[in-house]
Structures are given as structure tokens and as C-alpha cells.
Amino acid sequence: MLAILGFCMIAIFLILVITKKLSVVAAFISVSVVFALIGGFAGDMGEMMMTGILKVTPTAVMIVFAILYFGLMIDVGLFDPMVKKILSVVKGDPLKIVVATAIITILVGLDGDGSSTFMVTISAMLPLYTRLGMNRLILASVVGLAAGVMNIIPWGGPLVRASASLQVDVSDLFIPLIPVMISGLIWALFVAYILGKRERKRLGIVKLEEPSLATLEIAATSHRLSFKYWFNLFLTIVLMTLLVMDVLPIAILFAVAFAIALFVNYPDSQKQQDQILSHANSFVMISTMVFAAGIFTGIFSGTGMMDAMASTLVSVIPESLGSHLPVLVAITSIPMSFVFSPDAYYFGILPILAETAAGFGIDPVEIGRAALLGHSTAGFPLSPLVPATFILIGLVGVDFGEHQKFLFKWAFGTTIVMTITAVLTGVISL
Incomplete structure (x- = not known):
């Protein structure tokens, strides 16, 4: 239930922002409140939000x-x-x-x-x-x-983060x-x-x-x-x-x-x-967005939605795709940037993916390399969960939704090019 709620929360937020139905700040806050109430977290909602704000x-x-x-x-x-x-x-x-x-x-x-x-x-x-x-x-x-x-x-x-999470050099x-x-x-x-x-x-x-x-x-x-x-x-x-x-x-x-x-x-x-x-x-608009993002991630993490989503994503990987997990991780690394913050991905999801890969005889270090081909690298200028994104769009003076639509195909192309190179050079296995 929490996983479904989390996926819906992310989807609704992205739809509202990209279609310009709400500003980024309004979407962050309103979506957080609505989904916290739907999930039955009304009593803890304030504390979760403040925790998120303090972190940012x-x-x-x-x-x-x-x-x-x-x-x-x-x-x-x-x-x-x-x-x-x-x-x-x-x-x-x-x-x-x-x-x-x-x-x-x-x-x-x-x-x-x-x-x-x-x-x-x-x-x-x-x-x-x-x-x-x-x-x-x-x-x-x-x-x-x-x-x-x-x-x-x-x-x-x-x-x-990847090195610390996987305990590799x-x-x-x-x-x-x-x-x-x-x-x-x-x-x-x-x-x-x-x-x-x-x-x-x-x-x-x-x-x-x-x-x-x-x-x-x-x-x-x-x-x-x-x-x-x-x-x-x-x-x-x-x-x-x-x-x-x-x-x-x-x-x-x-x-x-x-x-x-x-x-x-x-x-x-x-x-x-x-x-x-x-x-x-300039600084009022950008700092407001950062605080609103803190509210969003505070709810997203504090309710347990993030952890539930991580478990669900791993459980749906078919056995037939197990041997191709490094490439799968690389290709999905940018979309994951929209859902998980750098800390959440590298310290929450990556260890689970690496453990799953080990069951298929794949060295966990390959999963770490694959993740770095998109998440918080090629994908970080797109992510609503990375504060630097708002510095970028704030300084340039462009709309967040327009920026995402314009950049996504080129950023995803970066990941594809690096993934092909990684496979050809043996950095990750196909």
C-alpha cells in the first residue's frame, strides 16, 4: 500500500509540474499534505515536514x-x-x-x-x-x-556514496x-x-x-x-x-x-x-523551492513510502533479467533520479540491487558503476530532489517543467552513450 501511495505521489507531482497546473512550490507542499493525509499520517505529518526542512x-x-x-x-x-x-x-x-x-x-x-x-x-x-x-x-x-x-x-x-554503500574502494x-x-x-x-x-x-x-x-x-x-x-x-x-x-x-x-x-x-x-x-x-524564489522540497522529501521518507518503493522495485525484476541487471540499472538510473534523492538511492536502493545482482553471480561493483552512469550524474540537473537543480534554473531564469522537457532526451542520451561505452570496455557486463 505504501509503495503504491509513493508511486502515485511522485507521478502526481511530476504531472502537476510538467503540465504547469501548479508551481513547483505549490506542488511540493500540496501533494505532500494530501498524500500524508491519505496515508493516515496526519498526526506525524508536521514533524516529518520539519525534519525535511531542517535537512535542507x-x-x-x-x-x-x-x-x-x-x-x-x-x-x-x-x-x-x-x-x-x-x-x-x-x-x-x-x-x-x-x-x-x-x-x-x-x-x-x-x-x-x-x-x-x-x-x-x-x-x-x-x-x-x-x-x-x-x-x-x-x-x-x-x-x-x-x-x-x-x-x-x-x-x-x-x-x-556508492563506494561507502557497497564498501568497495x-x-x-x-x-x-x-x-x-x-x-x-x-x-x-x-x-x-x-x-x-x-x-x-x-x-x-x-x-x-x-x-x-x-x-x-x-x-x-x-x-x-x-x-x-x-x-x-x-x-x-x-x-x-x-x-x-x-x-x-x-x-x-x-x-x-x-x-x-x-x-x-x-x-x-x-x-x-x-x-x-x-x-x-531570485533568492526568495529558489530558497522557497528548496524548503518546499524539504517538506516533500520529509513526507516521502518519513512515511516509509520510499523504503516500500525500493522493496517493490527489486521484487518485480524477473529472473530472466537477472544477468542483465547492470545494464538495467544503468538505463533506469535517470528515471530513478526523479523518485529517489542521492542519499536514498545510493544508501537505500543500491545495496539491495547489488545484493540481488550477487545472487546472479554479478560483482556488486558493476552495479555501483552502472548506477553512476545516470543517477545524480547525468540525471541530477533534472531531478526535483536535488537542490542544485533549482540553483541552475533559478540562475538561468527558466521554468522547471520546460527545462525538464527540453533536457531529458539529451541527458538520457548521455546515459545511453556511457552505457554502450561501459559494455564495450567491459566496465559493466551485458
Whole structure:
């Protein structure tokens, strides 16, 4: 009964969001309340919701200060020289801009943090897309594709979860996946080329007006010569370095960095207040979605629906498919991203799948590798259960349902390409 209730809960939520019957926030909260009541959990519903909210609070705090920080840096022109340099290379060509987006994402994605990858890359590239009138869904999709594949790296999160869950060495999972990961990155670049070519056909190679370029040149030169520009650049580099070193919680690092940047760039208290208010809409919307997601997952997990669904999914696997379990896990890994959070999947479902596979004579490490081909990697920019997804769509400014519909086929293609490569290289068995 709980499993059926859980599947219905996920299905109703996705239908409401994709068809735009309700906003994401309204869908998260209303669906949670309705299904908690249907399941007879009215008495415990409040506690479950608060538990879920408390779990996502650090993420919400991080989102608020990260948006404020990068919003300030955009406003004071930190990324203007970078934009000018890219403009000088791409020269108004949408194809080159989209491919450059993928390349920059791959480089920035080496820090292993999807959220910071989104924030840094989009902050740099969004002005170009806006300037040329390009489709922002393409920006969100290309960044999501490249960042998703980069999330396979050991310090990205999913691989560490898989390693701990299956109690296998990180190198046993990652090293065989390196060629698979490369194939995924090649696919991401290929998709960027296809989407960029479409934009070039739609917009043509845009000739940027000389006065605009001159203005940008003056602004860039001014920033290069100013103390504030160099200070902001230094502060941002230090912030990114500390993020990678994990010396303090991310939320604290962004809060401190924002406070310093705000004081240096806007010494007047009223201007500081105005700067914060200028980005209030962005961080209020995104943090609200994160808290609503916490309510949703609190009910989903606290009621036992998640555990019941995991048991049901394993029990329905036919004997004839047992030997093909690694491929089955790989292909279903993205759809599973819509149902299970990273922790729930890697610590709840993956051990059960690995144990089932062992009964068919399959090494559990293959199941771990297969899961990493989609869940919380290629599929994480699509999942409503991953807070970074809301950072992505919030920064780009696109609708969640539209983003999912646009990106899904390309993300699923990433998993298919990596699965084929994994089979051909013997990383997982067919």
C-alpha cells in the first residue's frame, strides 16, 4: 500500500509540474499534505515536514548567500573582461558560444561541486546569451549535461556514496569509468554543437555593434585598473579555493565572502541594503523551492513510502533479467533520479540491487558503476530532489517543467552513450 501511495505521489507531482497546473512550490507542499493525509499520517505529518526542512536548511542558506555574492559580482562587472574575451573569440556566433559553454563547464566542474559549477559558469555565460537573444533553455541544458558527467569524479559526491554503500574502494569504481566519462563529455560537446548549430540557423551570426564593444572594452579596462576589480577577483579565487578545500561549510564561506564584498564595494549602508533587495526575488524564489522540497522529501521518507518503493522495485525484476541487471540499472538510473534523492538511492536502493545482482553471480561493483552512469550524474540537473537543480534554473531564469522537457532526451542520451561505452570496455557486463 505504501509503495503504491509513493508511486502515485511522485507521478502526481511530476504531472502537476510538467503540465504547469501548479508551481513547483505549490506542488511540493500540496501533494505532500494530501498524500500524508491519505496515508493516515496526519498526526506525524508536521514533524516529518520539519525534519525535511531542517535537512535542507544549510542548502537554502548557501543558495541565498551564493546568489547574493555572484549577483554582486555581476553588478560590479567582475565578469565583464571574461565576457569581452569570449566575445572576441566567438564574434557573435551562437554555435561557438554554446560549445564554449560546454568547455567552460567541464573546466569549472573539476571542483566537484555542481552548485558552484552552475553559479560560476552561468554567471560568466548568461550575459552572452542575453546579449544575443539566445534560448536560455540551451544554456541550462548544456551546462547541466557537462556538469552531470563531471559529477562522476570521486570528489563529486555520488561515487563516494556508492563506494561507502557497497564498501568497495573508490578506485575500483572510478578508474574503469574514466573512458566512459570521456565518452559522456564527448557526447555533451556533440549536443552543444547540435544545439549551437540550431541557434546559429535561427539567429545567424550576430554582428555586435561597435559602440557596444567599445563600451565593453572601456568597462573592462576600467575594471582591470581599479582596486575593486582586483580585490573582487582575488576574493572570488580565494572563495573557490576554500570551497574545494572544504575548510568550512559552503554556506558560511559564501556568507563571509558576501559580507566582505558588500562592505568593500558598497561602503554606504543604504546602498548595501539596495544591493541585497535587488536580488531578493531570485533568492526568495529558489530558497522557497528548496524548503518546499524539504517538506516533500520529509513526507516521502518519513512515511516509509520510499523504503516500500525500493522493496517493490527489486521484487518485480524477473529472473530472466537477472544477468542483465547492470545494464538495467544503468538505463533506469535517470528515471530513478526523479523518485529517489542521492542519499536514498545510493544508501537505500543500491545495496539491495547489488545484493540481488550477487545472487546472479554479478560483482556488486558493476552495479555501483552502472548506477553512476545516470543517477545524480547525468540525471541530477533534472531531478526535483536535488537542490542544485533549482540553483541552475533559478540562475538561468527558466521554468522547471520546460527545462525538464527540453533536457531529458539529451541527458538520457548521455546515459545511453556511457552505457554502450561501459559494455564495450567491459566496465559493466551485458
